[in-house]
Amino acid sequence: MSDHLMTVHLVSMGCARNEVDSEELAARLEAGGFQLVDDAEQAETVVVNTCGFIEQAKKDSVDTLLAAADLKSDGTTRSVVAVGCMAERYGKELAEALPEADAVLGFDDYQDISQRLRIILAGGSLEAHVPHDRRTLLPLSPVDRPEAAASVSVPGIHTAPDLPTEVTPASGPRAATRRRLSSSPCAPLKIASGCDRRCAFCAIPSFRGSYLSRPVEEIVAEGRWLVDHGVKELFLVSENSSSYGKDLGDLAHMEKLLAGLDRIDGLYWIRISYLQPAELRPSLIDAMLTTDKVVPYFDLSFQHASGPLLRRMRRFGDADSFLGLIEGIRERCPGAGFRSNFITGFPGETDRDVETLADFLQRARLDVAGIFAYSDEEGTEGAELSDHLDDDVIAERREMLADLIDELVSQRAEDRIGEHAPVLVEEVTPEAVVGRAPHQGPEVDGTVLLPADCGVGVGEMVEVGFIGSEGADLIGELR
Numbered sequence: 001m002s003d004h005l006m007t008v009h010l011v012s013m014g015c016a017r018n019e020v021d022s023e024e025l026a027a028r029l030e031a032g033g034f035q036l037v038d039d040a041e042q043a044e045t046v047v048v049n050t051c052g053f054i055e056q057a058k059k060d061s062v063d064t065l066l067a068a069a070d071l072k073s074d075g076t077t078r079s080v081v082a083v084g085c086m087a088e089r090y091g092k093e094l095a096e097a098l099p100e101a102d103a104v105l106g107f108d109d110y111q112d113i114s115q116r117l118r119i120i121l122a123g124g125s126l127e128a129h130v131p132h133d134r135r136t137l138l139p140l141s142p143v144d145r146p147e148a149a150a151s152v153s154v155p156g157i158h159t160a161p162d163l164p165t166e167v168t169p170a171s172g173p174r175a176a177t178r179r180r181l182s183s184s185p186c187a188p189l190k191i192a193s194g195c196d197r198r199c200a201f202c203a204i205p206s207f208r209g210s211y212l213s214r215p216v217e218e219i220v221a222e223g224r225w226l227v228d229h230g231v232k233e234l235f236l237v238s239e240n241s242s243s244y245g246k247d248l249g250d251l252a253h254m255e256k257l258l259a260g261l262d263r264i265d266g267l268y269w270i271r272i273s274y275l276q277p278a279e280l281r282p283s284l285i286d287a288m289l290t291t292d293k294v295v296p297y298f299d300l301s302f303q304h305a306s307g308p309l310l311r312r313m314r315r316f317g318d319a320d321s322f323l324g325l326i327e328g329i330r331e332r333c334p335g336a337g338f339r340s341n342f343i344t345g346f347p348g349e350t351d352r353d354v355e356t357l358a359d360f361l362q363r364a365r366l367d368v369a370g371i372f373a374y375s376d377e378e379g380t381e382g383a384e385l386s387d388h389l390d391d392d393v394i395a396e397r398r399e400m401l402a403d404l405i406d407e408l409v410s411q412r413a414e415d416r417i418g419e420h421a422p423v424l425v426e427e428v429t430p431e432a433v434v435g436r437a438p439h440q441g442p443e444v445d446g447t448v449l450l451p452a453d454c455g456v457g458v459g460e461m462v463e464v465g466f467i468g469s470e471g472a473d474l475i476g477e478l479r
Helices: 016-031 055-074 084-090 092-097 107-121 142-151 204-208 216-228 253-262 282-290 307-312 319-332 351-364 391-415
Strands: 006-012 034-036 045-050 079-083 186-190 233-237 269-272 297-299 337-344 368-373 420-428 432-436 448-451 461-470 473-478
Touching: 006 016, 006 107, 016 034, 016 045, 016 084, 016 107, 016 186, 016 233, 045 055, 045 084, 045 107, 055 079, 055 084, 079 084, 079 107, 084 092, 084 204, 186 216, 216 233, 216 253, 253 269, 253 282, 269 297, 282 319, 319 351, 337 351, 337 391, 351 391, 368 391, 391 461, 420 448, 448 461
Parallel strands: 006 034, 006 045, 045 079, 186 233, 233 269, 297 337, 337 368, 448 473
Antiparallel strands: 420 432, 420 461, 432 448, 461 473
């Protein structure tokens, strides 16, 4: 190949964790001689960071790969490459089912991603990997994992001594590698990867691996780098944030991490995602409610409210314990934000279980909730259970619960009319200024809409009074 800077376009599917992985890939590709472009039609290579979470996410990933492959007939685009969770999970099977993709690359390919793409552009081919259970790559005992992790490829927790400092924000062992792909004032910051839980419906641990925390000093260093590059809100992400530090010998590492991030000059907010209710210890709640820059936002993974069904799911808790947790937090912070996701249609779910969930939703008054229809995932315990429900029954239950949630979320937004809160401005359009309040997480939890002519800019923090609502969105005015 010549010294020509080859062009590449990255598409990131799925969750905020994938967004971090895409920014790692971007940094590696740029350091390896590729020019990142915003328009897929101008790229010689399109890399799709796929999602493998649920059936709809997998379908969306395949559709995106096929759309990218269609660009090859126009001349500029010469190759389409699948990476990410779906590529890791299915490997050779995906490559055989989707010949339109020129390569299917797993997590082990990330450190040499630029060389992999060079081979493809030169007319070579790469054999897709045969998937394996990535939980076997690290020791069973969490405390033995940090030392062993140096030889394991974990997206977002790579050693990167070969890259220039401008794309290597954290220094030291297992430093992260990152190149921002967004100008948003909010950025996800990966604190750990993998999961040790064995939920009966979830396949993520098998292809993301065992739980592995990043050291506090590395996360704080990357957080400082992000703030230096325009970020005002750090969104802490992992498969299970409440387990942070279990492999570092001290579960109180999260409290230490929050204290370290809180000291970053220029940072406005710290937000934590994906907390397990069973692991939400009092000291962590206290840290979330008393650390200045941590917003009172509780993203709690309930999944259901029926105790017997949760145990069948290999989960913990029930409606009463969940309500007690929420009420205890609201007693200390009435304006705290709550969001969660739920599954309906899990094998063995009864009408009474659905009634329990509907009653819980009405009593919990969550700011946002998602409801998913259960579908079997290969390799999970749920797929082997008896008492599977008919698809039409699952669809009916999901529709009923989704309608209830829409109504309840709208009511909860209406409850906030008359309140006021700080709002982080994220977008300015001819129609409105768009921001978020502390109880609203990025992208999925609603927004605050201000008049277009209110004179504030992206990245500013302003005090806003809420004067109306539209669904989960609030309408505000500057105070």
